[in-house]
Amino acid sequence: MSGFTNTLLSGDGPRSRVLTALLAVIVGVLALAPFLFDGAQAINTAAKICVFIVLAASYDLLLGYTGIVSFAHTMFFGIGAYGVGLAFHFWGPTWTAGLAGLGIALTAGLILALAIGFVSLRVKAIFYAMITLAVASAFAILAGQLSDFTGGEDGRSFRVPELLRPTTMLFQMPLTGMSVTGRIATYYLIALAAAAIFLGALRIVNSPFGRVLQAIRENEFRAGALGFDVVAYRTIGNCLAAAMAVLAGALYALWLRYVGPDTTLSFAIMLDILLMVVIGGMGTLYGSVIGATIFILAQSYLQKLMVIASSAFKGVPLLPDIFHPDRWLLWLGVLFVLSVYFFPTGLVGTLRARAALQKD
Amino acid sequence: MTPVLETRDLTIRFGGHVAVDGVSCAFNKGTLTAIVGPNGAGKTTYFNLISGQLPASAGTVQLDGVDISRDTPAARARRGIGRAFQITSLFSNLTALENVRLAVQARRRAAMPAGPRRTLSEIVTRWDSDPSLQARARDYLADVNLVAKADTPVAALPHGDKRKLEVALMMALEPHVFMFDEPTAGMSIDEVPVVLDLIHKLKARGNATILLVEHKMDVVRSLADRIIVLHNGRLAADGLPAVVIASPVVQEAYLGTRSRAGRKGGAHA
Numbered sequence: 001m002s003g004f005t006n007t008l009l010s011g012d013g014p015r016s017r018v019l020t021a022l023l024a025v026i027v028g029v030l031a032l033a034p035f036l037f038d039g040a041q042a043i044n045t046a047a048k049i050c051v052f053i054v055l056a057a058s059y060d061l062l063l064g065y066t067g068i069v070s071f072a073h074t075m076f077f078g079i080g081a082y083g084v085g086l087a088f089h090f091w092g093p094t095w096t097a098g099l100a101g102l103g104i105a106l107t108a109g110l111i112l113a114l115a116i117g118f119v120s121l122r123v124k125a126i127f128y129a130m131i132t133l134a135v136a137s138a139f140a141i142l143a144g145q146l147s148d149f150t151g152g153e154d155g156r157s158f159r160v161p162e163l164l165r166p167t168t169m170l171f172q173m174p175l176t177g178m179s180v181t182g183r184i185a186t187y188y189l190i191a192l193a194a195a196a197i198f199l200g201a202l203r204i205v206n207s208p209f210g211r212v213l214q215a216i217r218e219n220e221f222r223a224g225a226l227g228f229d230v231v232a233y234r235t236i237g238n239c240l241a242a243a244m245a246v247l248a249g250a251l252y253a254l255w256l257r258y259v260g261p262d263t264t265l266s267f268a269i270m271l272d273i274l275l276m277v278v279i280g281g282m283g284t285l286y287g288s289v290i291g292a293t294i295f296i297l298a299q300s301y302l303q304k305l306m307v308i309a310s311s312a313f314k315g316v317p318l319l320p321d322i323f324h325p326d327r328w329l330l331w332l333g334v335l336f337v338l339s340v341y342f343f344p345t346g347l348v349g350t351l352r353a354r355a356a357l358q359k360d
Numbered sequence: 361m362t363p364v365l366e367t368r369d370l371t372i373r374f375g376g377h378v379a380v381d382g383v384s385c386a387f388n389k390g391t392l393t394a395i396v397g398p399n400g401a402g403k404t405t406y407f408n409l410i411s412g413q414l415p416a417s418a419g420t421v422q423l424d425g426v427d428i429s430r431d432t433p434a435a436r437a438r439r440g441i442g443r444a445f446q447i448t449s450l451f452s453n454l455t456a457l458e459n460v461r462l463a464v465q466a467r468r469r470a471a472m473p474a475g476p477r478r479t480l481s482e483i484v485t486r487w488d489s490d491p492s493l494q495a496r497a498r499d500y501l502a503d504v505n506l507v508a509k510a511d512t513p514v515a516a517l518p519h520g521d522k523r524k525l526e527v528a529l530m531m532a533l534e535p536h537v538f539m540f541d542e543p544t545a546g547m548s549i550d551e552v553p554v555v556l557d558l559i560h561k562l563k564a565r566g567n568a569t570i571l572l573v574e575h576k577m578d579v580v581r582s583l584a585d586r587i588i589v590l591h592n593g594r595l596a597a598d599g600l601p602a603v604v605i606a607s608p609v610v611q612e613a614y615l616g617t618r619s620r621a622g623r624k625g626g627a628h629a
Binding site (some may be wrong): 203211229 | 413432437438445450451454482483485486
């Protein structure tokens, strides 16, 4: 690795050629997505991948690096989305409103993370998981009930600052004549922010602080015996992960120009993040890039693939039914069972282990 | 001179069982005290009370004249109580160097004033950005002959190496009080001298307060300035090695029977 890349990645490179290639393809395609594909679905998928890379990475900070199982992560995601969304909705589509909303969301998220941490990070992991589940459910119900403020189950649509609106024409590409709209500007804002946050997370896990988190995950007892305050470290780790999730939520709201319980607070999203981290490989951060990409691609395109498969088997008994697009969740499930079976340490873990074997 | 470490009437009860029963004992700077006694006598429990893994039911632990009985294990470690555990307790999926480096880091951190500034620099700097800390971690690995395995994950190390690493972690904490709990247990014959040399050197520095739980009587004889005997949780004898070993209470309590009294060296309880 060159010195610059090494610094950028905090000395923690992919450590596997296959993984490096995979990441290069993902980053390359995401960087050029608006110019590579036509149509709204492709760019929507790309933006969603960027947001969920950040969200999954922040969850990996908790689950993979600190060994904390939390079900309140979508709550922080929701706080970020609602913070920015409601600010735009009530205060108008200005940058000041958006930043103020983000500031409020970050503060609220940090206070909540701190409160949950102080109250419950000393208890056993299973109780902590239950407490976060309860708090997150309460928050989701609250968001649904306060309909005058949050829009209830319908959520809130809002307008974004002028520069980021789809109707804004910024300029035309010199050769292709393609027009660059505010939509594309929004995409790049999200992609660049996601990249910066991811690299920040990579630095955190490779800092002295990050090593202590790992030490606590490995052996809480000994970490304490060395003089590290386990509860303090866990609480700070929890706050950092929460702040990252808030940022991811804010980016997602910016992209959707809508905020509602289904897009940010639902328990289904919590399970999605969990799967992304596990499939990609816990405690690697790069796993969240791979996991989020595979998961969202599958979510977005599996149904399309199945339409093709289903029509290809027309006339054959049973097969068209099995591949009917309505069964896509079943196939998604099958894919995950297989991936966890064949890659128990996640894709990144498996690739790294293979690379390490070849080196010896 | 105030003793570095002192326990006063230190007691712990588990239900009706009194595992450590009113042990009062002072430990001075530059002295190596061996703690002996049959299995179940309360030696490791006594250690747990001193380093804070167990809360005392009664009595106090004083470090440099300050009562630390209410401190957490982490706070006691930061005050200078170091412990190498009898049952190896390491960070399995981190490398040997990372393990020792964590102890070096803990030592350095304890010396810095607490506050947001310390926390922030801890989060944003890179783990390997301070070569002096890395070098010091390597030195402590070298002291236990483990430099060649610096980058091996601890889970892949043989048992003897883990035992040595356990000791290296405590050494890297640079504590005032060193508590060795059967440091050579489970080591092969050729590995034992590495650890014993380390303890000899530590002793030769003259400023360390060392507590050693050890079953091998030859080791105790060669290292101890003083022996205390625990029996059924009570302090049964305390004094110079020759005197204590010869005393009837040790012959009975520790070596079991009077008939074995004449045997020399290598006696196991």
